[in-house]
Amino acid sequence: MRLLIIEDEVHLAEAIEELLRNKNYIVDMCHNGEDGLDNALTDIYDLILLDIMMPKLNGLDLLKKMRKEGIQTPVLLLTAKNQVEDRVKGLNMGADDYLSKPFAQEELEARIRALLRRKGDICVDGELTFHDITLDYNSLVLRCHSKDVSLTLKESELLQFLISRKNMITPKDLLIEKLWGFNTDAEDNNVEVYISFLRKKMKYLQCETSIKTTRGLGYSLEVNHV
Amino acid sequence: MRLLIIEDEVHLAEAIEELLRNKNYIVDMCHNGEDGLDNALTDIYDLILLDIMMPKLNGLDLLKKMRKEGIQTPVLLLTAKNQVEDRVKGLNMGADDYLSKPFAQEELEARIRALLRRKGDICVDGELTFHDITLDYNSLVLRCHSKDVSLTLKESELLQFLISRKNMITPKDLLIEKLWGFNTDAEDNNVEVYISFLRKKMKYLQCETSIKTTRGLGYSLEVNHV
DNA sequence: AAAAAATTTTAAGGTTCATTTAAGTTATAA
């Protein structure tokens, strides 16, 4: 899962970043509204943490512009405790939840999980399942029957995304955006390498699920014919 | 399915493009009315997403000119929320539906599916059916009863087009335009080769549907006499 | 602070397979 923090207090932002990194989220940061908007518009994030009081472009205006451009990414507003009105405004403008500063780590994590789960469907509390494989994306372990292997963060993100898209074919450029962000110089080969890593681990698991490539279109999960 | 987005807000257009690409639609874009009209007149699109407020040639004028030239492609108007009158005008001018900005992804997808289904009535969410064959154009699989074969991208596009034109005869140059674009040096033989590939796969399926050639005119689907 | 381990990235070479080309064959209409 890729999150975007838009927060001008650099210390706070970095603290949140570290906290979330340790929970295996991929985290990007911006320290002002304009950069934040640019990033939000790329539409590659699963969740945006948005401060309201910011220089250049404040959080509420950012939110408004973003929604106007059709970006539906869930937004968790970070508000100072005396900004009750802003909070209401924010929710009316399309924010999905808010959290008053200062907040407890646990509460932040819980709300993030809640927002991410809301869109999740096949996701049951930190686990994603497809046919006979189960990915625990907190511990980065992939299970099949009794066997299991541990995945790296990138491997996990890739598989997570494939599972969440069910039977749809996922093109490489979408995967690049998801795993490396929008302005990266990662190339197709990077994806291919990780697909290869995953296949090797799935082979070891002897699972009935495999990654199918549809030449020219992308990758999808399928259940092996017996 | 090939869609055309005519929308001057580049960010929004690209967001929609990406969204639709991920749903395996083929997507072209224009950022002003004149280019939009040129493209619309080629009559190779299954659906046009048309913004109203645009430089050079606005959406409503574009729509009028296009209909005057006999182009019947379904049009989904994208309107800002305060353009109620334009919306009504648009529908009177031959638009098929409208959507107010900002809109939710899901709603856009739903309306697109609805419009495509309306004309196709054979199209059910990623599938096209003709008599006893069903083409899943997301996974590029052609099914008949229990058997199935996988198609390549070009084979799928070709069959997709034939099915979507129901019993009409489709000339080779139209197919060339559809599969290879306008300025290509693909020749008739390229089409013939792919028709041949498809026939072989359909033979394997033992289906009752076949591709009929009408000498000098083109190809059409027909149900075999028993 | 250095060493070791793990992860990620880069690079190269090899393989596969969709697509194109081309040539010989067959069918059709005038």
Place this chain on the structure above:
DNA sequence: TTATAACTTAAATGAACCTTAAAATTTTTT
């Protein structure tokens, strides 16, 4: 019958994809 259009197949091409190893980077351990 003859010219043209369409069909089929095999071979050539080239892009897409795979795999592996080594280099670079990051993280963890000593």
